[in-house]
Amino acid sequence: MSKGLQQIERRILSLLHGAKTRTQLTQIHAHFLRHGLHHSNQILAHFISVCASLHRVPYATRVFNHSPNPNIILFNSIIKACSLSPPFQQCFHLFSLMRNARAISPDYFTFPSLLKAASNLRDFQLGQSLHAQVTTLGFARHGPVRVGVVELYANCERMGDAGKVFDEMRERDVIVWNLMIQGYCKVGELETGLELFRRMGDRSVVSWNLMISCLAKGKKEEEALVLFREMLEKGFEPDDATLVTVLPVCARLGAADVGEWIHSYANDKGFLRDIVSVGNSLVDFYCKCGNPQAGLSVFNEMPMRNVVSWNAMISGMAYNGMGEVGVGLFEDMVRGVTPNDSTFVGVLACCAHAGLVDRGRELFDSMAVKFQLLPKLEHYGCVVDLLGRCGHVREALDLIRSMPMEPTAALWGALLSACRTHGDREIAEIAAKELVNVEPWNSGHHVLLSNIYAEEMRWDEVEKVRVLMREGHIKKVPGQSATT
Secondary structure, three states: OOOHHHHHHHHHHHOOOOOOOOHHHHHHHHHHHOHHHOOOOOHHHHHHHHHHHHOOHHHHHHHHOOOOOOOOHHHHHHHHHOOOOOOOOHHHHHHHHHHOOOOOOOOOOOHHHHHHHHHOOOOOHHHHHHHHHHHHOOOOOHHHHHHHHHHHHOOOOHHHHHHHHHHHOEEEEEHHHHHHHHHHHHHHOOHHHHHHHHOOOOOOHHHHHHHHHHHHHHHOOHHHHHHHHHHOOOOOOOOOOHHHHHOOOOOHHHHHHHHHHHHHHHHHOOOOOOOOHHHHHHHHHHHHHOOOOHHHHHHHHOOOOHHHHHHHHHHHHHHHOOOHHHHHHHHHHHHOOOHHHHHHHHHHHHHHHHHHHHHHHHHHHHHHHHHHHOOOHHHHHHHHHHHHHHHOOHHHHHHHHHHHOOHHHHHHHHHHHHHHHHOOOHHHHHHHHHHHHOOOOOOOOHHHHHHHHHHHOOOHHHHHHHHHHHOOOOOOOOOOOOOO
């Protein structure tokens, strides 16, 4: 290569890794095509890697497909790019092309990407085949390959296989420890995951976040909060992911003091200014702790809001019985933000709490007509709750019968509760019968139906329910009566 071309190549490499690459990608491509550098596998490999980092994998693939003489470096680059986003099967098509090319054999840089793709596909058999290949080729002891194998087995929930590879590793970095912890927690072995966490030498903030999150998801909120406090005591600074994980735990436990400390910490670190998810979590925390005014204060001070921010605030108003305020927020929201399914669950719940029947009907109808959102079961449930609370039980029954999906026991239960509140025995009987049909194994439903008959002194029907329970081997819960 001439000295002039070498200078152009260095210039292109500099542009590829510069600050304006995102907006200049096509110009850079045209530049090296114009100078005939599309024959340079080095340039192409760098270009493909940059495309992948900018989520432009289809562009990278087109560039690769026009490469005249790809080598192992270029194949590794495109396989890695394709391992980052679906369709992950493309990696194995490329691997097959590489194996069929003359004089190109995979190296230990090839397999981590293939293992990543198999991991994303949750394909255990494919992963086993790759593991066998790296063993045969002598790459099994290469660090990134071993990490890839552990991740593959952990994602496929084969923790026994993952453990064997992990135990054979002389050097284990924080990434592989985290993969093992996450894998055990994913299959429900929280204690094993916590034991591994305790055995770790060097932990990162990601390790703490992972373990706290796993405990929270495993309904061990108190242990999660204890671990968060331990994290602080050991001098680790929480990041935004930590706060977003811990705030819901504080809300469920009613740990207002910890949540308020997090609020102060987030302010000091600038998280509330720069990271919208932290503000959203704080809004949700305050509302669920019964302090909607504090939630509204955080919401109003947020420099950036997204649909989740509005949903958290609207749902928070419903949660605290401030339905009219929540409906007002919805009306403010739709002036600039498009609502989604969750928005309507929140605002319909607001209508139910505030008794806004007409507004609730309008909002429910607007979902499909104005916002092109098909109502889901939870939306029907909100409207049934709204109608039932306000005594419109016949309309609620008609709505349930018009649903395009099968009603659940919860929906019939809400209708039954409304009927008993408003004294509509006819529809109460219908709802109770439907409850028995939906969940025939639930003795409580039979007892409710029997109670309705008993209140009307319809003893023959009471006896029929008892016979049905005996024939179905359905036992009453101790302490309940079918006649009182």
